[in-house]
Amino acid sequence: xxxxxxxxxxxxxxxxxxxxxxxxxxxxxxxxxxxxxxxxxxxxxxxxxxxxxxxxxxxxxxxxxxxxxxxxxxxxxxxxxxxxxxxxxxxxxxxxxxxxxxxxxxxxxxxxxxxxxxxxxxxxxxxxxxxxxxxxxxxxxxxxxxxxxxxxxxxxxxxxxxxxxxxxxxxxxxxxxxxxxxxxxxxxxxxxxxxxxxxxxxxxxxxxxxxxxxxxxxxxxxxxxxxxxxxxxxxxxxxxxxxxxxxxxxxxxxxxxxxxxxxxxxxxxxxxxxxxxxxxxxxxxxxxxxxxxxxxxxxxxxxxxxxxxxxxxxxxxxxxxxxxxxxxxxxxxxxxxxxxxxxxxxxxxxxxxxxxxxxxxxxxxxxxxxxxxxxxxxxxxxxxxxxxxxxxxxxxxxxxxxxxxxxxxxxxxxxxxxxxxxxxxxxxxxxxxxxxxxxxxxxxxxxxxxxxxxxxxxxxxxxxxxxxxxxxxxxxxxxxxxxxxxxxxxxxxxxxxxxxxxxxxxxxxxxxxxxxxxxxxxxxxxxxxxxxxxxxxxxxxxxxxxxxxxxxxxxxxxxxxxxxxxxxxxxxxxxxxxxxxxxxxxxxxxxxxxxxxxxxxxxxxxxxxxxxxxxxxxxxxxxxxxxxxxxxxxxxxxxxxxxxxxxxxxxxxxxxxxxxxxxxxxxxxxxxxxxxxxxxxx
Amino acid sequence: xxxxxxxxxxxxxxxxxxxxxxxxxxxxxxxxxxxxxxxxxxxxxxxxxxxxxxxxxxxxxxxxxxxxxxxxxxxxxxxxxxxxxxxx
Numbered sequence: 001x002x003x004x005x006x007x008x009x010x011x012x013x014x015x016x017x018x019x020x021x022x023x024x025x026x027x028x029x030x031x032x033x034x035x036x037x038x039x040x041x042x043x044x045x046x047x048x049x050x051x052x053x054x055x056x057x058x059x060x061x062x063x064x065x066x067x068x069x070x071x072x073x074x075x076x077x078x079x080x081x082x083x084x085x086x087x088x089x090x091x092x093x094x095x096x097x098x099x100x101x102x103x104x105x106x107x108x109x110x111x112x113x114x115x116x117x118x119x120x121x122x123x124x125x126x127x128x129x130x131x132x133x134x135x136x137x138x139x140x141x142x143x144x145x146x147x148x149x150x151x152x153x154x155x156x157x158x159x160x161x162x163x164x165x166x167x168x169x170x171x172x173x174x175x176x177x178x179x180x181x182x183x184x185x186x187x188x189x190x191x192x193x194x195x196x197x198x199x200x201x202x203x204x205x206x207x208x209x210x211x212x213x214x215x216x217x218x219x220x221x222x223x224x225x226x227x228x229x230x231x232x233x234x235x236x237x238x239x240x241x242x243x244x245x246x247x248x249x250x251x252x253x254x255x256x257x258x259x260x261x262x263x264x265x266x267x268x269x270x271x272x273x274x275x276x277x278x279x280x281x282x283x284x285x286x287x288x289x290x291x292x293x294x295x296x297x298x299x300x301x302x303x304x305x306x307x308x309x310x311x312x313x314x315x316x317x318x319x320x321x322x323x324x325x326x327x328x329x330x331x332x333x334x335x336x337x338x339x340x341x342x343x344x345x346x347x348x349x350x351x352x353x354x355x356x357x358x359x360x361x362x363x364x365x366x367x368x369x370x371x372x373x374x375x376x377x378x379x380x381x382x383x384x385x386x387x388x389x390x391x392x393x394x395x396x397x398x399x400x401x402x403x404x405x406x407x408x409x410x411x412x413x414x415x416x417x418x419x420x421x422x423x424x425x426x427x428x429x430x431x432x433x434x435x436x437x438x439x440x441x442x443x444x445x446x447x448x449x450x451x452x453x454x455x456x457x458x459x460x461x462x463x464x465x466x467x468x469x470x471x472x473x474x475x476x477x478x479x480x481x482x483x484x485x486x487x488x489x490x491x492x493x494x495x496x497x498x499x500x501x502x503x504x505x506x507x508x509x510x511x512x513x514x515x516x517x518x519x520x521x522x523x524x525x526x527x528x529x530x531x532x533x534x535x536x537x538x539x540x541x542x543x544x545x546x547x548x549x550x551x552x553x554x555x556x557x558x559x560x561x562x563x564x565x566x567x568x569x570x571x572x573x574x575x576x577x578x579x580x581x582x583x584x585x586x587x588x589x590x591x592x593x594x595x596x597x598x599x600x601x602x603x604x605x606x607x608x609x610x611x612x613x614x615x616x617x618x619x620x621x622x623x624x625x626x627x628x629x630x631x632x633x634x635x636x637x638x639x640x641x642x643x644x645x646x647x648x649x650x651x652x653x654x655x656x657x658x659x660x661x662x663x664x665x666x667x668x669x670x671x672x673x674x675x676x677x678x679x680x681x682x
Numbered sequence: 683x684x685x686x687x688x689x690x691x692x693x694x695x696x697x698x699x700x701x702x703x704x705x706x707x708x709x710x711x712x713x714x715x716x717x718x719x720x721x722x723x724x725x726x727x728x729x730x731x732x733x734x735x736x737x738x739x740x741x742x743x744x745x746x747x748x749x750x751x752x753x754x755x756x757x758x759x760x761x762x763x764x765x766x767x768x769x770x
Contacts, residue, residue: 005748233751239744240696243736250729255722257729260706267692275688281699284691522719609719614701614709617718623700669716676717 001219001229010232011138014211017228023203024142025150026135027188027212028162028178031232032151033129033169036265037596038245043128044068046595047121051104053334054116058108067104074100075156088187091156094118120333122161126168127330127592133270139174150197151178152210154187154217177201188212191221240269251597258599259607263289265593266586276578278626283582286615287536290608291493291583292590294512295323296331297601298463298491301510302338305489308457311343313472316465316493318342318539319580323587330591338461341452344556346544347636349441350474352385353547356442357481359431360384362422364477367470367499372646373638375410377421378402383636385546386437394430398423409642442478444547444554449479451554460486465537467496467530469509476507493533494526512601513608516682522609524679528616529654532627535572536579542566579627617653617675618668621661624654695737703733 004010014024026032029040037043048068055062078096083089098114105113142149151171153162159180166172179197181187186196198205205226212218212231219231244264251258266289267273276284298320302310312321321342328337354364360380368374368383377395381388381402388395388402395401398420405412406421424430449455462472472490479485487506495511503509514523526533542559549555560566597603615623653661653671660667693699710725712718735743747754 005745233748235744235748236741238748239736239740242740242744243696243733246729246732246736250726254724254726254729256725263698267698268690269692273690273692275690278687278689278700281689281691285698285700520720521717522721525719606720606722606724609721610706610709610725611701613718614705618709618712672716672718 001215001223001231003215003219003231003233005233005235007132007134007232007234007236010211010230011134014138014209014230015141017209018142018145018147020207021147021209022207023148023150023201023209025152025197025208025210027210027214027218028151028153028166029155030213030237031132031211031218032135032171033131033165034237034269035128036130036244036267036269036593037128038241038248042248042596043121043124044071045598046124047117049595049598050120050333051101051117053336054113055104057334057336058105060104060108062104067100070103071097071100074103082185086185087190087192088154088181088185090154090181090185090187092158092182092185093121093156093161094158096156116333118161122157122164123330124592124595125157126165127589128265128596129165129169130269130272131169131171136170136271139171143174148201148203149175150201151175152188152193152197152212153179154181154189154193156182158182188214188217188221191224194222194225194227248597251599251603255603256606256610258597259289259604259611262590262593262597262599262604262607265596266589268589276582278622279576280578280582280585282623282627283536283579284586285582286611287533287579288583288586288590289604290513290611291320291323291537292327292587292594293601293604293608294493295320295327295587296590296594297512298461299324299328299332299337300600301489301491302461303332303336305459305461307338307459307461307489308486309453310338310340310461310463311452311454312340313462313464313475314342314344314346314544315539315541316534316537317463318541319537319583320463320465320493322584323590326584326587327591327594330595338457339453343452343454343462344448344544345471345475347470347474348383348385349544349546349557350445350471350478351383352438353442353445354474354477355384355434356439356478357435358477360386360425360434361477362425363499363502364474365421365425367468367473369407370468370498371637372407372409372642373640375405375407375638375640375642376403377406379638379640380406382638384434384438385441386434390437391430391433394424394427394433398427400424407642409646410640411643440549441547444549445478446482447549447554448547448556454479455482455484455486457486460488462488462490464490464492465534466492466494466511466526468498469495469501472507472509473501494523494530496527496530513612519679520609521676521679522613523605524675525612525616527675528652529628532654535576536583538573538576540573542569617672619654621658624656624661625658628654695740697737703730703737706730707734 002013048064051067052062052064075091075096078091079089082091097117101113102109139149151166157180159178162178162180163172166175166178181193184196186192208227210218210222210227210229215231219229222229247257247261247264251261321340324340365380368380377400378388400417400420404417406418407413464471469490469492476488490509492509492511494514495509495516497516501509514520514526542561545557545559547554548557561570653668689699691699697703706725707730710730
């Protein structure tokens with residue numbers, strides 16, 4: 001028996017020995033495959049949670065801790081009974097899990113329950129397993145040399161289950177067979193497995209090499225039987241697991257480390273951990289955990305509130321929907337989740353439709369003048385889809401022109417004109433004119449919403465990135481006249497509430513990562529670079545301009561893509577593609593990692609607060625240069641130039657030059673102190 | 683030719699690329715002087731030091747320790763026993 005403290009040296013020795021070998025057997029776990037988590041028993045916990053959840057649905061009161069305790073007790077009893085007949089005290093998963101489930105569910109046990117639980121356990125196991133890259137290369141060579149390759153494991157999972165895991169990790173293309181102690185109760189630990197395998201597969205002991213990590217089972221026992229053995233004591237793996245173990249354990253007492261443990265479990269290992277460009281790394285290591293936790297929180301709230309359908313609002317909702325589809329199957333294996341739908345909406349498209357019954361309200365007009373690029377009534381008309389010429393007589397009646405400056409951020413503003421404008425909003429004739437113009441757009445919207453099944457459920461969730469909740473505000477106003485409108489629960493990635501949202505029990509918004517209604521300094525750093533989040537999550541289709549009635553029903557009108565704005569947007573999308581890919585790839589690992597930890601957003605929030613403060617308020621110069629968008633285009637914002645004083649007052653850290661970011665002392669601290677002041681003044 | 687920098691997500695110290703333990707350390711120190719948000723108790727100086735050592739000295743440390751694993755496990759057992767004895 002030879003012991004190696006490095007995988008490279010073991011494989012090098014194996015290669016030297018290879019010519020004299022006809023068969024090489026490998027231990028599976030912690031040798032050919034490594035786990036992302038330090039303790040394999042932790043994989044059992046999400047399964048216990050799943051069983052407890054199913055028991056709850058069947059009306060049985062079982063906590064996951066109680067389920068886990070029972071499973072351990074049943075397994076222990078099975079091992080004890082096996083020990084009466086065999087040297088090795090082994091257990092077989094299908095048998096002890098069947099007994100566990102029967103004890104919990106009794107008469108309520110469904111026929112396919114064991115299969116469903118097994119599938120979930122194997123999926124969780126599989127998500128935590130990674131093949132060692134050096135071994136894969138060696139296996140390739142052994143296969144080419146015509147060697148017989150066997151995978152052997154002392155574990156409670158039978159060979160059929162191990163085969164599924166080996167197939168997922170790509171090992172079955174090399175292996176002739178997978179052998180588990182759970183099938184025969186002859187294990188490597190006692191050495192009884194080796195003669196059995198020799199007989200079954202007709203192996204020659206003298207040309208058989210066994211490789212494993214246990215000095216007894218994989219070293220001493222095969223040697224006693226006359227097989228050559230190589231034992232791996234991998235210092236690198238020991239080091240990696242020591243880190244994960246502490247991140248996991250410290251999270252118990254210090255919630256700060258929970259999010260860090262989540263990120264460590266999301267990390268790719270071995271060959272998965274290939275180099276990627278910086279934007280991809282930012283997408284994976286910064287945005288993916290935030291968006292994953294946001295989606296997990298929305299799903300949890302939907303389950304609490306019995307929401308029937310979730311509508312992801314375009315265009316950022318496109319990314320949230322993809323992440324939802326990726327993370328929820330692992331996080332909520334009981335599938336007790338609402339239906340989902342992607343909804344084509346935009347502020348521009350909904351603004352007009354929102355006026356069809358209530359007219360143009362003063363609050364909505366104020367929202368139009370929030371962006372500094374909007375100056376006069378023609379901007380109001382552009383946003384709300386109104387024909388300024390047709391409303392000209394109303395303007396004249398109130399001594400206004402289409403280009404009269406109505407925003408205090410522009411040169412030529414006079415308060416009396418704004419007062420006249422406000423008076424016009426109270427003019428019934430003007431409002432009738434507005435309603436008449438936008439009614440077809442509202443009718444088309446109703447047809448679209450009926451088409452996507454919006455009016456079916458009594459409660460729906462509207463998921464969007466943020467910030468004021470304008471989309472949901474306009475949206476709800478556009479459907480408020482209907483008796484069959486559902487209760488609208490809005491979930492925003494960040495809620496800045498610049499203009500108070502008209503909250504009612506039937507229509508409200510909730511900021512998930514940040515809500516201005518709850519003082520949260522860490523979360524508020526989202527305000528540093530809101531555009532980055534928008535750009536990173538944006539769908540690869542142009543924005544919606546409006547809803548139009550047609551002879552056959554309705555049509556969605558998208559913005560043209562061939563003009564300068566459209567082309568700049570395509571260029572931006574292409575630039576951010578790696579960032580978005582990083583988010584999607586990160587989401588694949590977020591589900592299993594979070595399911596294993598059993599945590600929610602509230603647990604990860606301290607780490608996320610650090611992450612956001614660090615990346616947004618105290619970013620490295622290179623990070624700002626990379627992540628900062630090149631073009632952020634929004635038709636809602638208008639293109640008129642405000643007074644210089646208003647341009648200056650809007651300068652943010654992320655607008656500073658690379659030179660300033662790199663050399664200006666305490667620049668970030670000064671911006672952060674200003675940020676704290678602003679938050680305290682809110 | 684584009685000058686795109688490529689790096690793995692997990693660096694060779696088993697730390698996050700672009701968000702290393704040094705950055706956490708620095709930020710937690712700054713948070714002692716400026717309010718930076720709710721960290722629910724924060725990272726803890728002891729934890730930070732342990733992680734710093736693990737990430738930066740872990741490779742040579744485990745290269746040596748793994749060779750004395752059997753002896754060390756005996757020490758760990760003695761320590762556990764002492765801890766349990768203190769508790770009881």
